Amino acid sequence: MQQRLLHAIQTEDRMDVRLNAMKAELAELKRLMAEERRLLEETTHRRKEEERRFEELGANVYRPRLVDPRSVRRKTLILAFDGLLVSIRSSAEEHFEVSRNGWEVLEVKKRCFVVARTGLSEFLEACLREFHLMIWTSRKRAVIDRILRFLFKSKKISFDMAHTEKNRIWSRDQCFPLGGNTSRPLYYKDFDLLYEHNICARDVLIVEDEVAKISTNNLMNALVPRRWDLSVETPSSSFLIDHLLPYLTTWRSSVKGTVEFVEETRPWATLPWVEEPVEALMKWWGPDVKKTKTWTDILFHSCTYEERKTLREM
Secondary structure, three states: OHHHHHHHHHHHHHHHHHHHHHHHHHHHHHHHHHHHHHHHHHHHHHHHHHHHHHHHHOOOOOOOOOOOHHHOOOOEEEEOOEOOOEEEEOOHHHHHHHHHOOOOOEEEEOOEEEEEOOOHHHHHHHHHHHOEEEEEOOOOHHHHHHHHHHHHHOOOOOOOHHHHOHHHEEOHHHOEEOOOOOOOOOEEOOOHHHHHOOOOHHHEEEEOOOHHHHOOOOHHHEEEEOOOOOOOOOOOOOHHHHHHHHHHHHHHHOOOOHHHHHHHHOHHHOOOOEEOHHHHHHHHHOOOHHHOOHHHHHHOOOOOHHHHHHHHOO
16 A cells, blocks of 8 residues: 555656646747747838838838848758768879869878868858758768868868857768668668758758758758769869858748749759759669569668668668
8 A cells, every 4th residue: 555655656756746747848938939920020020110111201212121030040051071071082192183184182191082072161251140951971980080170270261160060060970871882871861860960941941962862861951963074173173152141141032932942043053063853863773673572662762761761770
């Protein structure tokens, strides 16, 4: 009898703790709603004041557009690393060929040569100001940290992102092997991880040069530039500054969701070296795509989130 009474008291205590937590969450939600209501009322009041002033001054006066504060959200930009921002080489022969084309090759360590894309520092600085910036790569975290610190010390980037922005770098630990070649599997990036970290995919754009790595997701959330070819792009030109950044700025100011924005703007028709995602995926798979059964089911969204989680653990 005493054990039952003790168990009932403990259960009641746990219920009280949960109830208090729920009350705290409800209070926070009410506070956020009140703050949003206050901002909306403030904007409405300002709009009415502007209209009253313009009526006094006359009808032929330029009226500035007041932005609804609810539409101003800081969007999340996810960038690939090798093949988009830098090119990582491992052999001395490639090192020689690249340097002969005019690129400055940096030797990070033995069998690791890095070339930074033109305008990399300015591009990352602009992205940090405008977005929640993330780097998501299938390489190991230790390798990425070493390269980022080296780029900072060699003044190729103006801040030590490896040291100050650890929460903004996802590496192989946040990717999942895609079966097939077990000795060197392809690692893919699953947007379900964004939901698990409370990141809304509606306001996420991922720029990925290897479309197979994001093919388990909605491809309209992505920009797919061709992998950086150092023999085609010259050091004097800058895809990052001249083409990619203006498009990202337009996306930043749009109130539409990423999928709707990408479908409407069709960047593969206007930006150089950017491919239509589905066509790029079909090109990557080749003519035998319809013959593949197991993993193409995953790639073409025919399994659920729980099934994908099970497959991750296989």
